[in-house]
Amino acid sequence: MIELRGIGRDYASGDATVHALSDVDLEIETGEMLTLLGPSGSGKSTLLHLLGCLDRPTHGSYHLLGRDVSRLDRNQLAAVRGEQIGFVFQRFHLMPRSTALENVALPLRFAGVGARERRARAADLLRRVGLEDRRHHRPAELSGGQQQRVAIARALAADPPLILADEPTGNLDSQVGGEIVDLLLELHSEGRTVVVITHDEGLAARTERTVRLLDGRVFADERVAPD
Amino acid sequence: MIELRGIGRDYASGDATVHALSDVDLEIETGEMLTLLGPSGSGKSTLLHLLGCLDRPTHGSYHLLGRDVSRLDRNQLAAVRGEQIGFVFQRFHLMPRSTALENVALPLRFAGVGARERRARAADLLRRVGLEDRRHHRPAELSGGQQQRVAIARALAADPPLILADEPTGNLDSQVGGEIVDLLLELHSEGRTVVVITHDEGLAARTERTVRLLDGRVFADERVAPD
Numbered sequence: 492m493i494e495l496r497g498i499g500r501d502y503a504s505g506d507a508t509v510h511a512l513s514d515v516d517l518e519i520e521t522g523e524m525l526t527l528l529g530p531s532g533s534g535k536s537t538l539l540h541l542l543g544c545l546d547r548p549t550h551g552s553y554h555l556l557g558r559d560v561s562r563l564d565r566n567q568l569a570a571v572r573g574e575q576i577g578f579v580f581q582r583f584h585l586m587p588r589s590t591a592l593e594n595v596a597l598p599l600r601f602a603g604v605g606a607r608e609r610r611a612r613a614a615d616l617l618r619r620v621g622l623e624d625r626r627h628h629r630p631a632e633l634s635g636g637q638q639q640r641v642a643i644a645r646a647l648a649a650d651p652p653l654i655l656a657d658e659p660t661g662n663l664d665s666q667v668g669g670e671i672v673d674l675l676l677e678l679h680s681e682g683r684t685v686v687v688i689t690h691d692e693g694l695a696a697r698t699e700r701t702v703r704l705l706d707g708r709v710f711a712d713e714r715v716a717p718d
Numbered sequence: 719m720i721e722l723r724g725i726g727r728d729y730a731s732g733d734a735t736v737h738a739l740s741d742v743d744l745e746i747e748t749g750e751m752l753t754l755l756g757p758s759g760s761g762k763s764t765l766l767h768l769l770g771c772l773d774r775p776t777h778g779s780y781h782l783l784g785r786d787v788s789r790l791d792r793n794q795l796a797a798v799r800g801e802q803i804g805f806v807f808q809r810f811h812l813m814p815r816s817t818a819l820e821n822v823a824l825p826l827r828f829a830g831v832g833a834r835e836r837r838a839r840a841a842d843l844l845r846r847v848g849l850e851d852r853r854h855h856r857p858a859e860l861s862g863g864q865q866q867r868v869a870i871a872r873a874l875a876a877d878p879p880l881i882l883a884d885e886p887t888g889n890l891d892s893q894v895g896g897e898i899v900d901l902l903l904e905l906h907s908e909g910r911t912v913v914v915i916t917h918d919e920g921l922a923a924r925t926e927r928t929v930r931l932l933d934g935r936v937f938a939d940e941r942v943a944p945d
């Protein structure tokens with residue numbers, strides 16, 4: 492489903508260059524779940540944004556579902572992002588003037604789903620992340636962990652086959668965080684491809700594959716034998 | 719140093735009321751360090767904002783260093799916030815058009831410190847959190863964990879006697895997170911009063927006192943016997 496070859500991502504910084512990613516080769520099969528770990532600044536979010544078609548690499552190629560992403564035009568890219576990929580951002584990126592319900596329903600508007608169906612599905616997702624009673628709150632009226640859960644629910648709204656989550660439990664206590672992990676594992680068991688950036692070694696141990704970055708490079712790629 | 723009596727904080731939400739905090743009594747001695755834990759949405763950030771004089775309670779009283787905070791005028795409050803308190807926000811709140819160095823130096827501008835001294839101190843703090851080579855980056859050019867560390871360095875810039883940190887390691891891997899924890903413990907050992915919101919039970923176990931919130935109320939207040 493995903494093939495990265497020789498991926499590099501550079502940033503200009505004054506007259507120096509930051510090599511956020513270098514020489515990354517990565518293949519992810521349809522239906523696979525992997526955790527992505529590494530020190531702060533090692534390139535995880537950068538890699539996830541490339542996978543999510545939210546950024547372009549400086550070097551290398553990215554094939555998604557057999558298509559070379561660099562050859563897709565703007566409309567095709569927007570369709571991929573809207574329909575194929577659910578992205579949970581590390582900084583949430585919720586719309587500040589919309590309620591939790593409206594934020595979660597937004598991907599369904601792009602998918603052309605009717606208003607009543609959108610609201611029902613959004614309410615259902617918010618219930619799944621424990622926020623039904625906060626659905627009419629705006630982001631500023633939510634705790635950090637509640638905002639994070641709204642971002643998670645939004646990523647799942649269009650029922651995408653590929654879920655990319657950037658530290659989805661970073662602001663959650665262990666109970667609520669555990670419920671989110673269970674939700675991600677459940678989505679995986681339903682056949683979705685799931686990539687989760689985390690610092691939680693416990694979560695890494697529960698997934699069948701863990702990729703570790705160090706200074707922008709793949710440092711380890713560990714597969715656990717299935718039980 | 720800190721006395722909260724009968725503290726409540728309500729929010730209007732539609733025609734309902736959210737009781738974010740209710741009946742909170744809390745005393746914190748000068749030089750004490752405590753961790754503040756509780757489920758997502760239990761009122762931790764609300765309590766920290768009240769302690770930091772960034773918000774006013776709906777009910778109850780707050781005495782800080784012997785003074786009733788509700789009786790301070792705007793200038794006195796600004797002075798308290800600028801000179802007495804270092805606050806690390808859960809969502810960082812960095813100035814997007816300023817570099818890491820400028821962000822960290824900002825509290826020192828308010829304190830009237832000269833430009834050269836400000837830059838030297840800010841660079842030193844960024845070195846302490848491992849970001850010297852990123853000091854000229856703007857927040858958008860930093861990883862999530864790097865932004866968090868800039869927020870931490872900024873809170874320490876004016877060398878405040880009271881440090882309030884809202885989940886300062888939520889975006890950090892265990893190594894860098896451990897360095898931040900060591901830094902906070904070191905600041906405490908130098909005599910500062912430190913309150914840290916965390917979900918990390920390991921950190922809670924290392925501090926002499928842990929207060930736990932549940933649904934806006936103090937659920938537990940545990941002191942560990944000193945070794």
Ligand SMILES: Nc1ncnc2c1ncn2[C@@H]1O[C@H](COP(=O)(O)OP(=O)(O)OP(=O)(O)O)[C@@H](O)[C@H]1O
Pocket residue numbers: 625628631632633634635636637662663664729730731736737738756757758759760761762763764765808
């Ligand atoms: N402006 C507001 N209007 C209405 N409700 C609010 C507002 N701000 C916060 N709340 C509610 O107050 C409660 C406490 O929020 P707070 O941010 O203090 O929680 P928290 O313990 O820090 O949670 P987390 O661990 O998720 O960061 C939450 O249930 C939240 O929905």
Ligand SMILES: Nc1ncnc2c1ncn2[C@@H]1O[C@H](COP(=O)(O)OP(=O)(O)OP(=O)(O)O)[C@@H](O)[C@H]1O
Pocket residue numbers: 502503504509510511529530531532533534535536537538581852855858859860861862863864889890891
């Ligand atoms: N626009 C930019 N300009 C310059 N450098 C950048 C830019 N964006 C990111 N970087 C650098 O690229 C590196 C990788 O960043 P990235 O956000 O991918 O790290 P990360 O692994 O997600 O870290 P964290 O765990 O702290 O979230 C960092 O060192 C960061 O400073």
Ligand SMILES: [Mg+2]
Pocket residue numbers: 535536537581657861862863
């Ligand atoms: Mg990141």
Ligand SMILES: [Mg+2]
Pocket residue numbers: 634635636762763764808884
């Ligand atoms: Mg909070």
